[in-house]
Amino acid sequence: MVAPVVTASQTTPDTKRVESDEQQELVDTTTAELAPLYRQMLAIRRMEEACAKAYSTGKIGGFLHLIIGQEAVCVGAIAAIENKDYVVATYREHGHAYAKGVAARPIMAELYGKKTGLVKGLGGSMHLFDKPTNFLGGYGIVGGHVPIAAGAAFASKYRGDGAVTLCFFGEGASTIGGFAEGLALAALWKLPVVLICENNQYSMGTPVYRSLAVEDVSLRALAHGMPRDRFDGDDVVKVKRRIAEAVERARTTGEPSLVEVVTYRFRGHSMSDPGLYRTKDEVEEWRRRDPLNRSRQRLLDLGFPESELNALEEDVKAEIEDAVKFAEDSPPADEYFPYVIKE
Numbered sequence: 001m002v003a004p005v006v007t008a009s010q011t012t013p014d015t016k017r018v019e020s021d022e023q024q025e026l027v028d029t030t031t032a033e034l035a036p037l038y039r040q041m042l043a044i045r046r047m048e049e050a051c052a053k054a055y056s057t058g059k060i061g062g063f064l065h066l067i068i069g070q071e072a073v074c075v076g077a078i079a080a081i082e083n084k085d086y087v088v089a090t091y092r093e094h095g096h097a098y099a100k101g102v103a104a105r106p107i108m109a110e111l112y113g114k115k116t117g118l119v120k121g122l123g124g125s126m127h128l129f130d131k132p133t134n135f136l137g138g139y140g141i142v143g144g145h146v147p148i149a150a151g152a153a154f155a156s157k158y159r160g161d162g163a164v165t166l167c168f169f170g171e172g173a174s175t176i177g178g179f180a181e182g183l184a185l186a187a188l189w190k191l192p193v194v195l196i197c198e199n200n201q202y203s204m205g206t207p208v209y210r211s212l213a214v215e216d217v218s219l220r221a222l223a224h225g226m227p228r229d230r231f232d233g234d235d236v237v238k239v240k241r242r243i244a245e246a247v248e249r250a251r252t253t254g255e256p257s258l259v260e261v262v263t264y265r266f267r268g269h270s271m272s273d274p275g276l277y278r279t280k281d282e283v284e285e286w287r288r289r290d291p292l293n294r295s296r297q298r299l300l301d302l303g304f305p306e307s308e309l310n311a312l313e314e315d316v317k318a319e320i321e322d323a324v325k326f327a328e329d330s331p332p333a334d335e336y337f338p339y340v341i342k343e
């Protein structure tokens with residue numbers, strides 16, 4: 001399914017949704033499907049809120065990019081794949097790692113720079129990586145990871161392991177050479193990769209309409225004869241269904257897809273960004289579409305008992321508090337020297 005072509009000349013900064021309220025249809029689901037997705041989104045939200053708190057008290061250093069507001073994209077998309085499949089993401093990747101199966105403890109310890117961290121505390125927020133769950137990073141160079149994802153998909157095709165790679169990136173990455181190269185190779189060699197653009201409306205402080213001549217990133221697929229899709233990312237089940245279509249295509253035919261999910265980050269680009277380039281009204285408008293509130297309400301509408309919802313939320317709170325304590329109590333990372341190769 002593809003939305004009508006929208007070009008920059010037809011859009012204004014106010015027309016960011018793909019579908020209007022009336023067009024937004026409820027996607028069929030059950031509490032059995034939705035409850036675990038809601039739990040994952042909530043855990044990611046709570047984990048990142050804890051990160052922000054630790055950052056502001058100096059316990060986490062370096063850069064810290066939060067995905068708060070965009071949780072439905074990584075959770076929905078990763079719910080559409082299997083354990084053997086790969087995920088490659090940007091520096092805004094704590095949620096992707098968690099959704100792929102990495103526990104909150106090693107993620108939090110990594111951000112704290114502790115020895116028990118996912119990569120021994122030597123990588124930090126932007127460089128999570130975990131072979132056991134096939135989470136292949138965590139990359140700081142905008143768009144530079146798209147060819148890496150194409151490479152992972154090439155390896156799957158070469159080995160015939162039937163795995164699919166999901167590659168997540170922002171709309172800002174679509175202007176980068178690495179993105180064009182990755183897309184070209186994926187299309188030419190029919191690599192089983194799903195390229196997922198998380199269009200959160202901004203590249204640092206630059207709004208989409210000031211950085212892209214054509215705001216519909218999914219249209220780039222046309223130049224490569226690649227299937228494309230574009231939709232709003234508020235509904236985690238919708239994200240799962242639509243990404244599942246692309247995953248199925250990649251798995252059965254080897255054909256890649258470019259999927260753009262329109263979303264929003266509630267906070268600044270990183271912790272050092274107060275986000276003064278956007279109005280309070282704009283942020284409020286998007287907060288009303290919060291994917292977590294939406295899923296919570298849907299669960300209640302589907303008859304999920306409020307007492308169970310409260311228990312689930314308490315469980316998430318305890319999980320994240322435990323992860324923070326684990327990180328705080330862990331020993332600091334080793335010196336870098338043992339990991340430096342000398343020839």
Ligand SMILES: Cc1ncc(C[n+]2csc(CCOP(=O)(O)OP(=O)(O)O)c2C)c(N)n1
Pocket residue numbers: 090092140141142143169170171172173174200202203204269
């Ligand atoms: C090649 C490169 N150029 C510039 C930067 C600095 N930079 C970091 S994030 C970013 C914005 C990227 O925006 P987008 O791709 O939309 O992703 P988002 O941060 O919104 O998730 C920029 C310019 C970088 N890391 N790498």
Ligand SMILES: [Mg+2]
Pocket residue numbers: 170171172198199200201202203204
């Ligand atoms: Mg962006």
